[in-house]
Amino acid sequence: MSSFRVTGGLKLKGEITPQGAxxxxxxxxxxxxxxxxxxxxxxxxxxxxxxxxxxxxxxxxxxxxxxxxxxxxxxxxxxxxxxxxxxxxxxxxxxxxxxxxxxxxxxxxxxxxxxxxxxxxxxxxxxxxxxxxxxxxxxxxxxxxxxxxxxxxxxxxxxxxxxxxxxxxxxxxxxxxxxxxxxxxxxxxxxxxxxxxxxxxxxxxxxxxxxxxxxxxxxxxxxxxxxxxxxxxxLLPDMIEIGSFIGLAAMTQSEITIKNAKVDRLGLIPETFKRLGIKLEIRGDDIFIPSQKHYEIETFIDGSILTVADAIWPGFTPDLLSIVLVTAIQAKGTVLVHQKMFESRLFFVDKLIDMGAQIILCDPHRATVIGLDRKYPLKGIRMTSPDIRAGVSLLIAALSAKGSSIIDNVEQIDRGYQYIDQRLNALGADIVRLD
Structure with missing residues (x-):
């Protein structure tokens, strides 16, 4: 079983090309x-x-x-x-x-x-x-x-x-x-x-x-x-990787350009991250995310708390709800994440809570995230990746945290993201694979 040792708190910068879907x-x-x-x-x-x-x-x-x-x-x-x-x-x-x-x-x-x-x-x-x-x-x-x-x-x-x-x-x-x-x-x-x-x-x-x-x-x-x-x-570029990189850029205050993203095939993904307050620019077929110290979650028109839920296409893909949840940790505001399709996909939030996130797990399908607005950094801990998407969410949290984290069972991450440690290290991350 392999692990990642992740040194958090580093700002990343550069271009990254998503893998095939x-x-x-x-x-x-x-x-x-x-x-x-x-x-x-x-x-x-x-x-x-x-x-x-x-x-x-x-x-x-x-x-x-x-x-x-x-x-x-x-x-x-x-x-x-x-x-x-x-x-x-x-x-x-x-x-x-x-x-x-x-x-x-x-x-x-x-x-x-x-x-x-x-x-x-x-x-x-x-x-x-x-x-x-x-x-x-x-x-x-x-x-x-x-x-x-x-x-x-x-x-x-x-x-x-x-x-x-x-x-x-x-x-x-x-x-x-x-x-x-x-x-x-x-x-x-x-x-x-x-x-x-x-x-x-x-x-x-x-x-x-x-x-x-x-x-x-x-x-x-x-x-x-x-x-x-x-x-x-x-194959199309992987829309889940694209959403993961958007969330990563926001959480780590990084300036990242996602190359050749096939923007016209991404559906609601860019708009959903914009509702979390993340600035992004569509430059041809690339997505540019500038470094942001603060990003604020929108509310609904009547002022009620924003809900992000999965739905069949052209609704928001369930594979990115874990990324939305972790990205909201350092936002200003509150969001309810509603995972309708799978009843065990939110159980990884206990690790995020141990890192200092303010998350209420309402039930197996819903979690409320109260954003920290950078007032408190997450702290590095040791944790285990339960599935592909949760694993990358924990990696994003670790990259944004203060200190060092260990993520075990990274074979789960390897199932869905190619050379993720090498590709992020090329942008300035510090991820060491431990066998």
């Missing part, structure tokens, strides 16, 4: 199974979850070639379906939540799929019902082995149908889209997720020969095709 990468990598032709992907982040999925694809017989620092080519013409029966596959897949999105392509192209219960963050229940109900409506038949916790799925007779999703699950929508792309007939998906990452997946599949209409909306129409071809695809 992790959540998009997991979808796009699974989609390479849909064709026997070569698929080339650029801006793939070098992070644990993505690397583990690439390894899993290679184990399945997909030819993977690194053709550049952030570029890979994939050819799935010789997939070994017998590998799905191996204990090695089931064990590897169970450690990576994104592995569930292998099912859609496997069912579409090969008519069968198998997977154990996938893992991932310990941030509360994350149901697979949307994925599985969608497959069932397309005609897939399920058998669940309770003893081994393995799902066996037969998808040899997938047929297009109408479905209204119970929840606008991003990974569920992606999985169903991939399965429906080669199903017989027309599929209509209502209440589909429509995040930029889903739009990217649909646009990629259309370049491969799929027939998907309604991209960018929550109503998708998919006409199944018999085969898909190869393509080339570039």
């Amino acid at each position: 992790k959540n998009e990468a997991l979808q796009i990598l699974c989609a390479v199974l849909l064709t026997s032709e070569t698929v080339t992907i650029h801006k793939i982040p070098n992070i644990r979850d993505v690397n583990k999925l690439i390894e899993l694809l290679a184990d399945m017989g997909v030819q993977t070639d690194k053709i550049g620092p952030e570029s890979f080519s994939f050819n799935a013409s010789k997939v070994d379906l017998s590998y799905l029966d191996s204990e090695k596959f089931l064990k590897k897949a169970s450690t990576l939540r994104g592995s569930v999105m292998l099912l859609g392509p496997l069912l579409a192209r090969f008519g069968q799929g198998k997977i154990s219960k996938p893992g991932g963050d310990k941030i509360g229940r994350r149901r697979l019902d949307t994925h599985f109900v969608g497959f069932q409506k397309l005609g897939a038949k399920f058998h669940y082995d309770h003893q081994q916790e393995i799902y066996n799925i037969d998808g040899h007779q997938l047929k297009g149908t109408y479905m209204l999703l119970e929840e606008a699950s991003v990974t569920g929508t992606a999985n169903i889209i991939m399965a429906a792309s080669m199903a017989q007939g027309k599929t209509t998906i209502y209440n589909a997720a429509c995040e930029p990452y889903i739009q990217q997946l649909c646009e990629m599949l259309n370049r491969m020969g799929a027939k998907i209409n309604g991209v960018g909306s929550n109503l998708l129409h998919i006409e199944g095709v018999k085969e898909l071809k190869g393509t080339e695809h570039t």
Whole structure:
């Protein structure tokens, strides 16, 4: 297990380029199974979850070639379906939540799929019902082995149908889209997720020969095709990294320019941080955050306390609520952070309280932050990263604190942020990795 030793209180300065989007990468990598032709992907982040999925694809017989620092080519013409029966596959897949999105392509192209219960963050229940109900409506038949916790799925007779999703699950929508792309007939998906990452997946599949209409909306129409071809695809910059860097700049009074941010695909993210009082300038496709000693949280028009809550796209992404919460610690004013989707994602605030933050955890879903307005610095402590987003939030807190902090279990941070210690040290941070 690795740790970070973080020396706080340093102001950072310079330019930083966000990595390719992790959540998009997991979808796009699974989609390479849909064709026997070569698929080339650029801006793939070098992070644990993505690397583990690439390894899993290679184990399945997909030819993977690194053709550049952030570029890979994939050819799935010789997939070994017998590998799905191996204990090695089931064990590897169970450690990576994104592995569930292998099912859609496997069912579409090969008519069968198998997977154990996938893992991932310990941030509360994350149901697979949307994925599985969608497959069932397309005609897939399920058998669940309770003893081994393995799902066996037969998808040899997938047929297009109408479905209204119970929840606008991003990974569920992606999985169903991939399965429906080669199903017989027309599929209509209502209440589909429509995040930029889903739009990217649909646009990629259309370049491969799929027939998907309604991209960018929550109503998708998919006409199944018999085969898909190869393509080339570039991932969007990671919007969660971009939001994290905005919060980091504010908390540490740093002057940072975020390069090539694809501002037009960020939705409410810039505006939400502006409501916390953070000044930022859009310069073409870059975001400039000046050094600010003070930033004041807005209130609602009637003077009531600002609430920042997560919502399905185009609402505010739940992955940035942890960053909003930590950024508000040194603001002037009060904000209620309402995490609706996951019931365990706010439990890391006890570490922030130990550092000196004024936070009231109202319940598993809501926390009220009373900003310190720089009157009291946070103090360095030893803490453990429980999940990806909380881990980066603790790192931001440590970088702004007085003294030295130790963050344990930084493998969680590595799952979502590539070379984060090296990249921030290049801006003037003092982060030492301890193995």
